[in-house]
Amino acid sequence: MPKKSTPQAPLTPAVLHILLALSTGERHGYGIMKQVEADSQGKVKMGPGTLYGSMSRMMEATLIRESDKRVDPEMDDERRIYYELTGVGRVALEAELTRYRGVVAVAEGRLAHGR
Amino acid sequence: MAANVRIRRYQACYAMLLRLYPRPFRKHFAEGMAQTFHDLCREHTDAGRRLFGFALWIFCETLGGIVMENILRLNQLGKTTLRVALGALAVWMVPLVSSQFFEDWHWGVGGFARVYVLFFLTGMVMALVARRMGVWSYKAGVGLALVAGFALGWSTMVQTADSGHPERLWYLGVLAVGLIGASFARLHARGLALTLFAMAATLALIAMILPSDAPPDMARRMAIGHGVYVALFIASGLLFRHASLTESHREPNRQAPAGA
Numbered sequence: 001m002p003k004k005s006t007p008q009a010p011l012t013p014a015v016l017h018i019l020l021a022l023s024t025g026e027r028h029g030y031g032i033m034k035q036v037e038a039d040s041q042g043k044v045k046m047g048p049g050t051l052y053g054s055m056s057r058m059m060e061a062t063l064i065r066e067s068d069k070r071v072d073p074e075m076d077d078e079r080r081i082y083y084e085l086t087g088v089g090r091v092a093l094e095a096e097l098t099r100y101r102g103v104v105a106v107a108e109g110r111l112a113h114g115r
Numbered sequence: 116m117a118a119n120v121r122i123r124r125y126q127a128c129y130a131m132l133l134r135l136y137p138r139p140f141r142k143h144f145a146e147g148m149a150q151t152f153h154d155l156c157r158e159h160t161d162a163g164r165r166l167f168g169f170a171l172w173i174f175c176e177t178l179g180g181i182v183m184e185n186i187l188r189l190n191q192l193g194k195t196t197l198r199v200a201l202g203a204l205a206v207w208m209v210p211l212v213s214s215q216f217f218e219d220w221h222w223g224v225g226g227f228a229r230v231y232v233l234f235f236l237t238g239m240v241m242a243l244v245a246r247r248m249g250v251w252s253y254k255a256g257v258g259l260a261l262v263a264g265f266a267l268g269w270s271t272m273v274q275t276a277d278s279g280h281p282e283r284l285w286y287l288g289v290l291a292v293g294l295i296g297a298s299f300a301r302l303h304a305r306g307l308a309l310t311l312f313a314m315a316a317t318l319a320l321i322a323m324i325l326p327s328d329a330p331p332d333m334a335r336r337m338a339i340g341h342g343v344y345v346a347l348f349i350a351s352g353l354l355f356r357h358a359s360l361t362e363s364h365r366e367p368n369r370q371a372p373a374g375a
Contacts (some may be wrong), residue, residue, distance in 0.1 A: 052180070055144070
């Protein structure tokens, strides 16, 4: 029985990056890694251990799911497992972004006050 | 060409490393991880960079993941065992407290200990098997087998403790057949079906060969009881057989099922 996630709970950086990478469409493991690297301007480099460990817990929490197994036309002819965001995952991502906006607003207010 | 050979060599080592993940994790992700590793190596060599340092980093990073997943799994198993042990203790209190109110209830320490072991084992089987449940007939088969097995174990304990006939412990052989069969079958439906049929056959055999000095009326009731148990085990076996047929029908059509 998969555990239901609590969308309000803060997400780990790895989970947030994976959710962001999948927010524009389904991707396979390598595709997620490349998207995370691009999204973070090369600052976040995730290895397979971190990526698939996080994805395992995200699948348990129904944040993501396997969508399909097919060939990536831009790569070799091997079939790859694709992953996609679920409704719960999208809600969790939006909640996390709202939380981040709140934190940024507080931080900016403090910094402006401190100047 | 040389790069391809090197990648293949590293891939073989990586595949061996992935075997250290817990089985459920491996089943879901090993293929994807191996592909991702291959893609990363290909990208690295295409960029003209050296592979050794990069592969070493990936190996270390994956090893960290392996340690983490194994710790999580052990924690989960430990928690399950603790919960079942406490649950069994709670259920065990029922006969323990009840025995204080019935004068002819004389089980002794050994009897109560055996009953606790029975509760605990039933709970553990239920908890471990529950993870595999997917097909309704598998669930029903497990439920029926556990109820029948538990009732048989329980009645054997009670009758042995009350009547002082240790030869009745032979009936526990049926449960032993079940435990051995289930472990050999690795909880696969097809193997469990055979195990349940073997349990029914063992029970029928024990009922036939065990000497009985019971009066005719009692002997008739015992025969009916044996018949009911045999029918329950056979019914459970048929449910597992149905589950195995359903699984084998689903397997060829399986298309990367939704994991969550």
